[in-house]
Amino acid sequence: MSRLLNVEEPAAAPPAGPSMAAFLALGFRPLYIAGAGWAVISIALWIFTPQLLGEPLSLVAWHAHEMLWGFIITIAIGFLLTASATWTGFNPLQGKPLAALCVLWCIARAGFLLGGIDGFWVATAAELLFFLGAAIALGRVMVKGRSRRNYGLPILILALGIADLLFLLAALDGNHIILMERFDLGLIGMAIVALLIARRVVPFFAMRMVQGLKIPMLTKSGQAQMIFSALALVAGVLVQITGTPMTPGSGPHPLPLVMAASLAVTGLISLGQLLYWKPLAVLRKPMLWILYLGYAFLGIGLLAAAWQFSNLFDPAILNGVLIRSATHVHLIGLAGFCILIIGMLTRTALGHLGRPLALDRSMLAGHWLMVAAVVLRLAALWPSPASVHLLHLAALAWILSLGLYLWRFVPMLIRPRPDRPAPVAAPKQPATAQQPAQAR
Structure with missing residues (x-):
């Protein structure tokens, strides 16, 4: 009874x-x-x-x-x-x-x-x-x-x-050229933030969800990653100050080469870290592989940016797609940041809301729709009669992905945690005394 x-x-x-x-x-x-x-x-x-x-x-x-x-x-x-x-x-x-x-x-x-x-x-x-x-x-x-x-x-x-x-x-x-160069400064600055956050939380999330999984901290590679990404950002700022040309066909220049080399090293370090995170161990955990996938695309996107900024390669390679600013922008911004974001939006919200760390069907569908949006948008970069249709499909997949997130999570985000009747107002104590471990 x-x-x-x-x-x-x-x-x-x-x-x-x-x-x-x-x-x-x-x-x-x-x-x-x-x-x-x-x-x-x-x-x-x-x-x-x-x-x-x-x-x-x-x-x-x-x-x-x-x-x-x-x-x-x-x-x-x-x-x-x-x-x-x-x-x-x-x-x-x-x-x-x-x-x-x-x-x-x-x-x-x-x-x-x-x-x-x-x-x-x-x-x-x-x-x-x-x-x-x-x-x-x-x-x-x-x-x-x-x-x-x-x-x-x-x-x-x-x-x-x-x-x-x-x-x-x-x-x-x-001035469209200067506009995109300054956009790249913001993109690289955000990449530094994303790398810093993901390198800390993704292994932590993985070790909590996969029993027996041990992942090294990779402190030294993380420090090198931050140094080279910051160097790329400083080189980008100096490019703006000096007015150094970075357009395709203008030839290689010292500052863009430093920027490109720093981004390439940062991207390679990111991909190397991913291997140390034992990606095969998370293939059956959608809440984890979505984060791994976003981190991988971030590294690939940084390599694509290095390719473009170096100005060392023939513009005709791969029909000129690799030297278009839209390529590295969407690899970093859409495939990297946004795949990471849909995973982080879900995982961190569930944790801080005191909910079970598991995906329901709508959450999983949102993950797959974001991946579909990325694939379709990258495919639309290749010049073809289907580009416009692919772009529209990518937009629809994007809207459905984040729309599903809002539909599922807004009711939770506007309510108190189920294990707590009301939030503590103006807490004076450390957060560790107010939040149960599962929220972190």
Whole structure:
């Protein structure tokens, strides 16, 4: 009889309703929803109704900006604002300050979309304040929690904000070449953040889910990875300062060669690390292989960027596809970042929401749809009569993937954890005393 009572008792408790306090308890809750929702809307606008996009950002500039700074970096900041609570013992943002940060993000999205020079400058100011607020919040808890190994993260967030401003100023000038070079600065800066995050959390997630799996820390290769990726970023900044040409056919130059070599070494290190992570051990774990796949594409994308920036190869090779900026941009930004993102959106949300670490059918379908979007978009890069159709199919797969995520996770993200009736307001204690181990 006691066994029957134990089975029935949990069902008697009604699920908690939506709660603003829960919604604003940690950064990942509103920013995961905002980033994923905007990714659906922005791709739908870009592919199916581009006539709705206004000046002063051109069509390509708006798309590139909103994918990198409006979606990818937003998700990264949401993750960092949450993970830093575990790393330092203090929650960097919650409640009204977190709501204010989200309002700045919304103002930026609306200003860039509606167009007009006044809206552009309002959006630019709001976006820079968004990056500044996130960096200050992260820096405060890093210092307070004496998390010295993470002191560089707030600086990287500020650097991404500066790259954003440089990109927006180039967009106003209408110089497409400079625009894409500055976009590459943002892309490389985000790659540093992605490599830093993934190298820490992916092996940790794998060892927790695969019984008996042991993965080395690879500290030395990780340090080398950060040094070479930072060197590539510095070389890219110097290219902008000196006005060194990087267009195909302009010939090799010292700074672009340094940038290319640094990216190539970073990419090779990433692929080497992946082998040490024992990928065959996670083939039956979709929550893990999606992260491994994204990390692999990130390494491949860095090699493709090195190929282009070096300017050493014949543009006719592979019909010129490898020297197109769209190739490395989509290998890093779509295949690398976004496959990692769909995996991280799922895994970290389940963990921090106190849910079982398992994929249901809709979550698994979302993973496969993101992979399909990547394959179709990369296939569309090859010039052919089918390119437009492949592009539309890729957009549909993307929208369905993130749409499924929102459908499945928004009800959870706006409610308290099932093992906790309400979030603790303004915690003074370290986060380790407030969050059960399974949430981290």
